[in-house]
Amino acid sequence: MENLIYQWPQGKKCAVSLSFDFDGESPYLWRTRNTPSNMLGEWEQRRFGPRQGIYRILDILKKYEVRATFFIPGVIAEKYPQAVEQVAKHGHEIGLHGYLHERVDQLTKTEVEETFTKSKEIFERLLGKKTFGYRSPSWEMTLETFEVLREHNIIYDSSMMGYDHPYWVDDLPEIPVQWLLDDAIFFRYTGGGPGSYPPQNPAVVMDAWKQEFEGMKRYGGLFLTTMHPWISGRASRLMELEQLILFLQRDSDVWWATCEEVAAYHRSHYPDQFRETIGVN
Numbered sequence: 001m002e003n004l005i006y007q008w009p010q011g012k013k014c015a016v017s018l019s020f021d022f023d024g025e026s027p028y029l030w031r032t033r034n035t036p037s038n039m040l041g042e043w044e045q046r047r048f049g050p051r052q053g054i055y056r057i058l059d060i061l062k063k064y065e066v067r068a069t070f071f072i073p074g075v076i077a078e079k080y081p082q083a084v085e086q087v088a089k090h091g092h093e094i095g096l097h098g099y100l101h102e103r104v105d106q107l108t109k110t111e112v113e114e115t116f117t118k119s120k121e122i123f124e125r126l127l128g129k130k131t132f133g134y135r136s137p138s139w140e141m142t143l144e145t146f147e148v149l150r151e152h153n154i155i156y157d158s159s160m161m162g163y164d165h166p167y168w169v170d171d172l173p174e175i176p177v178q179w180l181l182d183d184a185i186f187f188r189y190t191g192g193g194p195g196s197y198p199p200q201n202p203a204v205v206m207d208a209w210k211q212e213f214e215g216m217k218r219y220g221g222l223f224l225t226t227m228h229p230w231i232s233g234r235a236s237r238l239m240e241l242e243q244l245i246l247f248l249q250r251d252s253d254v255w256w257a258t259c260e261e262v263a264a265y266h267r268s269h270y271p272d273q274f275r276e277t278i279g280v281n
């Protein structure tokens with residue numbers, strides 16, 4: 001295929017979108033659903049997100065007048081309605097992220113549908129809003145889940161990595177994520193054991209992210225970060241987040257947008273290009 005450079009609004013060279021997966025303890029609850037654990041450590045560590053991390057992140061975003069996108073499992077809205085209301089009150093976009101942070105590849109289609117029905121109802125009630133974008137828990141997707149997205153009138157998906165700018169998965173805008181711009185691969189640490197590495201220095205991670213940003217400008221990409229309040233709400237990482245925002249705001253080549261705005265732009269400006277039919281062969 002021709003190597004087209006994606007064109008952004010106002011002649012900007014790239015788009016920047018900050019996203020937060022406000023998971024709290026939900027992945028832990030999902031993982032231990034059949035074998036309830038008496039271990040409180042990770043549970044409490046994750047609760048740091050809805051108790052403190054989220055509010056510190058909201059403060060920083062407010063200070064720099066950045067609107068972001070928060071993907072939130074339904075159960076977090078049930079457990080921490082005030083935190084979720086604050087996210088909405090600050091003008092951020094809220095997207096769906098499962099009910100209990102279920103891995104969709106481990107569910108039947110009916111079970112996937114139930115997570116949508118349940119979480120949509122919670123957010124509709126809480127926010128008075130009816131249309132939502134979606135990010136799959138753990139960034140795993142199935143063909144059946146894409147069918148469910150269409151049946152539930154979801155306006156975009158943000159779980160896949162097939163391009164580094166928006167594209168179409170059948171008739172749905174895909175707002176692509178990538179592992180390099182996820183805080184979890186650098187900082188997620190819930191104790192020792194095999195395969196467990198100490199968290200990295202936030203300054204080193206920010207340096208890598210800044211390099212990726214420079215590359216995105218060259219190739220017309222979407223610089224979409226994914227952070228988790230229970231991970232990036234920690235003190236030194238927040239200071240680096242602040243530095244990252246300052247760095248990005250100094251650059252006049254950036255179009256800032258929420259994921260919903262990126263999806264709307266893609267719909268209106270690229271109705272025919274970057275179309276992919278997804279499949280497993």
Ligand SMILES: [Zn+2]
Nearest residue numbers: 021023137138
């Ligand atoms: Zn998540």
